[in-house]
Amino acid sequence: DMTMVLRVIIRNRLSENLRHRFLLNEPVDVILMFGQIMQRNSFTLMCSSLRAHHCPDDVNNPVKEVCPQDTDSRDGFIFARDIPDRSTQSYRVQFRSLILEKKLGDALAIHDKIVSKDKRLIDRSAYNILIWGCGKYGYSRKAYELYTKMKESQLAPSNVTYTSLFNSFANSPYKSESLKLCEKVLRDVKKFDINLNYINYHAMIKAYGRCGDILMAFDLVDEMMSKKIPVNSETISFLLQGCLSQTESGFILAIMIWGKMKQYRIPRIIQHYNLLLRITKSCGVKEAASLHVFLMKNPTFFLPISLLDTESNASENTSKLLPITKKSRDDSAFSNYDSPEKRYNGLGGLDGLLAMMKKDKIKPDIKFFTNILELVPDCDTSENEILNAMSINKVQPDDVFLCMLMKKRCSYNNYEGAKEVLKLFNEYNVKLxxxxxxxxxxxxxxxxxxxxxxxxxxxxxxxxxxxxxxxxxxxxxxxxxxxxxxxxxxxxxxxxxxxxxxxxxxxxxxxxxxxxxxxxxxxxxxxxxxxxxxxxxxxxxxxxxxxxxxxxxxxxxxxxxxxxxxxxxxxx
Structure with a gap:
């Protein structure tokens, strides 16, 4: 019996996963993938024999004998053209391996050939892998196109599908277009009444935040809380990433989030400090008055109005960060924070930030000191303070930090100091x-x-x-x-x-x-x-x-x- 012979061979030659699939009555899948091991001629003959043994009553789709010239071998996988209902397991494996090899274009091209030329259908898992690949590289337009084809094939999108979709929107270089696609997909989510989990919400918050709609990102946090889905440190990280897209008001938004974390007992992590420093450098406080009006009209909003209204509800650390009075009602209250250096000093400077990190039981990393370096004044004194703090906290400089230090010294024409940095490369065994x-x-x-x-x-x-x-x-x-x-x-x-x-x-x-x-x-x-x-x-x-x-x-x-x-x- 051909099947019994193959069972013995597969048990000795294939992985545990493929043996399991064969025992679950999926012999065609195993044989198609087993073509990588066996010779081509014997493989095609056994494939037709096993197919006839497995589906003897298939009158509507009679199986022809598969000859070597009727098969197509590409990239180690066998494409048997005369098996109409071939499983897509090998396609899924191939798609994933190509994407991990940074060959997304090849995976998409194979998909187009399968669907348009060979008139074959792939399953939901294969679509999910392709959409995941598009999300990995920010190819939002193609991700949405695959999502549309998936629905046209009457395949129900899963939670994984929506996570990958929103990741593609978040990583896309075209933010305005991706924001429109976010709205379309969100309408589908509500229409089909999808039961979203915290991973879906995080992907959506990241997408809306990075694409510039920070208010929608906060609405999603409110929705999470109303559904009693925990808001954790990862959620805050995505919100702070959204603040980075708000160049006019991102800093004051980040400070409000910082104060709210204490109320909800959300532990801070090193990523929060690094994001806060990036926001301090890139974002301002110009729209503070209009933001205050919005917060007053939306009292259930995730962000508190405590920072602009009362100091009693704000966390102790927040009041130390920015001493804003309860009389503050317009942009003039934030005039002292109109430059990165002033905002950095408002956070307490290097000593103040390190003290807060010590209280939060967080150890600074090299990214923290690299971000600090971009905010301190252009002078040797400030730079040496950072180097001393790194030595105390046992943080060794890397190539990015040393390059940033060299660039900073060149920016204020301290070329001799820049040459001194070259000695630090040798001292810390960092390669040029x-x-x-x-x-x-x-x-x-x-x-x-x-x-x-x-x-x-x-x-x-x-x-x-x-x-x-x-x-x-x-x-x-x-x-x-x-x-x-x-x-x-x-x-x-x-x-x-x-x-x-x-x-x-x-x-x-x-x-x-x-x-x-x-x-x-x-x-x-x-x-x-x-x-x-x-x-x-x-x-x-x-x-x-x-x-x-x-x-x-x-x-x-x-x-x-x-x-x-x-x-x-x-x-x-």
């Missing part, structure tokens, strides 16, 4: 990387400096990238050295590097400033001698003539971040 060379690019002040620097990159086999060129271009634009700018524009074309948005903005400012200085000279307006000489040089005229064609060229070469996933399936 491309980031170090990128920061050293900021020391290039002329086209000749840049030429020597690029030669050193070639000799050390360091590849020129957009960050290194961007540092040099920003310096050139700041000093209006048009000869230097033209040289760097040529390097972009030679190395086929697409400039960042910040570089294009710096270049546009250099063009605008040059035009304005030229007009001032024509109108006999007093212009510094150094700038007057640079405008009269031939390099400026060359820059004016080549600027617009160059901008047009690089903008046409800008790549869509999703282009890497649009791989077309080619037949053998």
């Amino acid at each position: 990387n491309v980031l170090v060379y990128g920061i050293l690019a900021t020391t290039c002040r002329t086209a000749n400096d840049a030429k020597m620097y690029l030669e050193s990159l070639d000799s050390n086999e360091i590849r020129l990238n957009v960050q290194i060129l961007g540092c040099m271009l920003n310096n050139a634009c700041r000093s209006l050295d048009y000869q230097y700018i033209i040289y760097l524009m040529k390097q972009y074309k030679i190395h086929k590097i697409t400039p960042s948005k910040q570089c294009l903005k710096s270049l546009a400012n250099a063009h605008k400033r040059g035009r304005q200085i030229e007009l001032d000279i024509d109108n006999n307006v007093d212009v510094p001698k150094k700038l007057r000489q640079r405008i009269k040089r031939i390099s400026y005229k060359h820059f004016v003539m080549s600027y617009r064609p160059w901008i047009k060229l690089v903008r046409n070469s800008e790549a869509d971040p999703w282009e890497q996933f649009t791989v077309k399936y080619e037949d053998d």
Whole structure:
């Protein structure tokens, strides 16, 4: 009996998982995957024999003998074209392995071939794996398309499906489009009355927060609490991530969340401190008055009005963070926190934050000190305080921290201090990387400096990238050295590097400033001698003539971040 023979072979050759599937009367699945082990000819013959033995009464779908020329082997899996109801287990395995190998485009191409060309259906688990892959890389448009096809195939989306969908929206580079997709999927969730768990809610909070709708994220927290789903430290992390998207009012939102954690007895973790420091750097308090009005109209909102209304309900740590009085009712109350440095001091500075962490029984990590480094004043004293605190807390600097320290010293022209950082690389056994060379690019002040620097990159086999060129271009634009700018524009074309948005903005400012200085000279307006000489040089005229064609060229070469996933399936 063929089945008995195969049972013995599989028991000795296949994994426990596949043996279990075979014993559960799924022999076709096992044989299809067993094709990786057995020779091709004998595999196809046994496949047809076993199929006939397993489904003798299948009159509507008679099984043909599968010949070698009727099968398609690709990437180690056998595609038997003459078995119409073949299980999708091998597809699921292949999709997952391709996604983990960062080949999402290949997985999507195989799916398109299966569905459109071969007219086969895949099950819900296979769809979930593909949507999970799209979520991993932020391919929100394709994730929603797969979700739509899933419903058209009359496959009910599961909780895993919705988690992966909202993860794709959260990681998408196109926030406004993803926010619209969030609304569509949320309507489906309510329409089908899906019983959401805390993982679903976290994915939704993350998506709405990162896409800019922070109020909806807080509504979801309210919904969690009304359903008695615990709000924990992970929930707070996603809320703080949402605050990062609010550049105008994110800081005051984060402070309110910080005060509310005490009331709900939610323990703080190191990620909360790191996110708070990032918010302190990037977000302001400009919309405090309008936010106060909203909170007064929504008393059941997760955020408390205690910070703006009464200090009695605020946590002890919060009142120490920002001493805001009960009379505060407009933006003027927050005028003292209009810069990152002032907001950092409002948090208590390095000593105050370390004291709070000690009280919360949290040990600082290297990310904490890296975030602190971006907020302290530009001076050796503040930087040495951080290094001393790291030594006391037994935190060893990594390459990112040391590169940030070097960059900070270069920013206020402390080039000797930046060279001292190179000694710290040796002291802490940290290897030099491309980031170090990128920061050293900021020391290039002329086209000749840049030429020597690029030669050193070639000799050390360091590849020129957009960050290194961007540092040099920003310096050139700041000093209006048009000869230097033209040289760097040529390097972009030679190395086929697409400039960042910040570089294009710096270049546009250099063009605008040059035009304005030229007009001032024509109108006999007093212009510094150094700038007057640079405008009269031939390099400026060359820059004016080549600027617009160059901008047009690089903008046409800008790549869509999703282009890497649009791989077309080619037949053998």
